[in-house]
Amino acid sequence: MNKEKIDVENMFQSIYDFPNQMEEAIKIGKNINLSKKYKNINSIVLAGMGGSAVGGDLLSLIFGKYLTVPFFVSRNYTLPNWVNERTLVICSSYSGNTEETLSVFEEANSKKAQIIGITTGGELSSRLKKNSLDELNIPPGLQPRAAVGFSLIPLMFLLKRILDIDVPLESILIDTTKLIFSLREKYSLQNSRNNSFSLAQKIYKKIVVIYGETGRTDKLAIRIKGQLCENSKMLAYTNEIPEMNHNEIVGWENNSDYFDYYAVLWLVELESHPRNLERINITQDILKKINIDQHTINVSGDSFIERVFHFIYFGDWLSYWCAILSESDPTPVTKINFLKSELESRDG
Incomplete structure (x- = not known):
């Protein structure tokens, strides 16, 4: 599979250059x-x-x-x-x-x-x-x-x-940028040593449900969902712990003939609330009993900010590799452009 032939507009380079973008953004912020x-x-x-x-x-x-x-x-x-x-x-x-x-x-x-x-x-x-x-x-x-x-x-x-x-924002962001620089060679490899690629191999043909934790990874779930939708051209949805334990968990009951089409991603933070961590573990056990395809994503980083950017970077590469495996150019968003043009034609 030749990613260069698929990725015509070179989204690869935009993701690869993200730590460089962070460096430039720090300069903008400081000034x-x-x-x-x-x-x-x-x-x-x-x-x-x-x-x-x-x-x-x-x-x-x-x-x-x-x-x-x-x-x-x-x-x-x-x-x-x-x-x-x-x-x-x-x-x-x-x-x-x-x-x-x-x-x-x-x-x-x-x-x-x-x-x-x-x-x-x-x-x-x-x-x-x-x-x-x-x-x-x-x-x-x-x-x-x-x-x-x-x-x-x-x-x-x-x-x-x-x-x-x-x-100490600047020093934290400098450390964060160093971390992201250290990850890009690994995540840009198209082989099983790259866990963003190996996960993409498991989910790219599925509808993805991403569960985060309120106040820790819920917004990261939204980011990764958006990247899977736009880059990978895949349907993806999000919810968060503990709220999903009060409604959505029951939804994993009927229409079980369709469950094979789903993959669940759990975004688990190092500093999760202890009770939410228990909720995640119990919910994973519930879904395991009905054979739901589940994958846990946790990332390294000495500070919360480092881990936030690590989640972002991992999710970007995950969406990229899903696009390549589906042989879809990650860059074009044809339906969004069509929708905008239709809105313009109906303006006023």
Whole structure:
């Protein structure tokens, strides 16, 4: 199987270069120049879709224990009613032309919220400049889902600064980047010594259900689900422990003729809540009794931030290898492009 013939637009290189992207994103974050002072913030909204929204999810995951104000990720055309002049609204759109994010921008502006944008350009950049608002510029040229380093790391520096979060962020991210550099030769190999490739061999023909843990790996499950959908062109779904123990677990009962089509991935963190770890173990036993194909993913890393980025990187490679095994070019998202063109034709 010749991956070069399948991966026509070279998604391989985008994933391989992710630690380089992290290095550049750290430089961007360190050199953020804000023209305004952001005071009396009592809530934060990150508005974005797709990979940009996942950047917000991961931001809330990483800084969860440090945040002293509510953090909400908006994946919609509108804002919650409680947004006001004390709300920091971060509008994140890689292209700058995401219509839902532009709609939120206008509403945030009308509510006199404190607005910052992160984008490569486009209409969002134009509106930020027109209103003399701060803008974090990130490099263009990538698929938005492949630019998670750019959509996440500068915002980590931004929140640390605005909320005065006491964490040695730069040194942690430098260590994290070193870890990701150390992994890329292994994960880029198309053989069984690469556990992202060997797992892909087991799941690429299946519908994937990813279970994370609330507050630890739930947002990572969303990231990996999105990568499997877009890169691998596979159906994938997520839920989280402990919530799934209160409903979805019962769903693994009827329609058992279809269970062979499913694979379950468990994202297990080194610092899981002890009771959630017990729940995971018991749930795995329940699914084992009905012969569900299950795989546990746990990753190395000295800090939680290191492990978050390790999960991201593993998931990206997993989705890449699933695409190659299915002989699908990982880059094109034909159905998304068709949907956007149809929406444009029906505008107004």
